Amino acid sequence: MTNVEAIVFIVDDDLSVRRSTERLIRSAGLNVQTFLSAQEFLKNPRPKGPACLVLDVRMPGFSGIDLQRELMQLGINIPIIFITGHGSIPMTVRAMKAGAVEFLTKPFRSHALLDAVHSALERDRSAYKERSETEELREHFEQLTPRERQVLALVAAGLLNKQVAAELATTERTIKFHRAHIMQKMGAESLADLVRMAERLGVSSQG
């Protein structure tokens, strides 16, 4: 299966719904992790791979809508499939605007849920690819010395070696040496590649 590393999180306070939803999704060949409350979901560390969240709207204490808001504030962009007893239209609209993938009303058709899960995972898989690439880049970037970061920013801004040397009050040779090092550390194949990486990381000379 190509899906192995993807995971579906289920947050539902009702034991039988939680267990049966888990079984349904697992039997479709997906990984599942369940939580019985929004707090538990926030508290526990989660695997980093592509994921989606099947979330009960109405839970005592911390509701599904509350969790969605909290995740947005934490900058966690996970696609959410809401499950509700009776979806009020304003609530549905609000949740969808906040990025929910699907809104299912209990009792829902199992295929509707699985379809929603698949498309949510599809969506997160590409997001994940981007995320993990950026992550990797950032890790590489972290390895650069402060001097190298300065050089990278100036190179990315389109300055020639000579101009960079002037800017940093050093020799062109030194800059060439730094650049080779940077290319190696960042794993860039060409100058164009390096510039793209810098853009992606939001590196700029203004600091």
Add this chain to the structure above:
Amino acid sequence: MLMPKPLLWSKPSAVMRYAVAVISVILTLLLARMLEHYWQTTPFVSLFFCAIMFSAWFGGLRAGLLAIGLSVLVFDYYFLQPLHSFLPNLNELPRLILFAISGLIVGLLSAAQRSATESLREARDDLAAKVDELRRTNDALQEEITERNRAQQALHKVQADLAHMTRLTTMGELTASIAHEVNQPLTAVLNNANACLDLLMHGAPNLGEVREALTEIIDDADRASAVIMRVRQLAKGAPIEKSLLNLNDIVNDVLTLARYESAARQVAIRTELSEGLPLVLADQVQLQQVLLNLVVNGMDAMSAVEASRRLLIICGRRETRNSTSEALISVQDAGIGFKSEEVDRLFEAFYTTKPQGIGMGLAISRSIIEDHGGHLWAEQNQRSGATFSFSLPAAEIAKS
């Protein structure tokens, strides 16, 4: 009505009485004269005593005295020397006096007997009248009792109808909650069934997993049908049926129906039920109704309160009042409470402070609890909110 008895006829009229006295004396005279004439015997003086006795017995003392007077005159005139004169010889005088005294005694005795009979008759008539009156009073009373029973039955019927109606309105407030309680297990059943299909489609299905899913399907179907049964019981206007109940079960039943509603209203519900709660003899549906109403009222009272403070505590414990055991349930909220001068009005029919309220909840609840020989009352909490409690007498469990 009175049946006339031969010896106890009622008193004849005065004319009749005197006429009978005169006639009997005259008849005696004629008879005595005839006897004297045909047999030439001494006159049958005793015949006059018969006339006197009869007159006194028939006509009373006065008729008796009249007969005596007449007899003395007739006796003197017709039978004492000199005949045909009212002036008797001196030597006949004792006979006349003796006759008069004997007549008097006979007459008085007879009259006395007559009057005794009469008082007896009067007493009996009185008694009969009294008995008659008593019977009439009794009939009237009986009728009143039947009427009252009928009224009471009608009242009970109306009360039951009303209870049923308010039960339906309370349940109406919980429809979303009830739907949720059915939809949850239904969702689980659908999920598990589809999971089974998926599992069985694979080459070598994991039968352990399939069996587990099927077991859960059965459990969830049971759970859904239990909810439906509970709802149907509540919705049905079934006649009152008392049985031995554990109030802990009633609390759990009600919370099953109200759980989702309370979550939606962000009300936390805590139960503090004691194992020692005695059983009570009561109608299950009616008690569920009372508790449901108290719980809904408590949630209503807290809607204006900050969400983090919305807590409803349901307590159940054994109490002893006047050395008898009682089961006590209290529902404590942290709501807006009520004013102390309001406390009696709360239980009045149609008293409500809610825009959508009918104001029947507490009135019906109190009548249900009192029908079961218990009490329902309200108290203000020290800090905030109100506590509504009811107590029911513990059922006497037959010693075995």
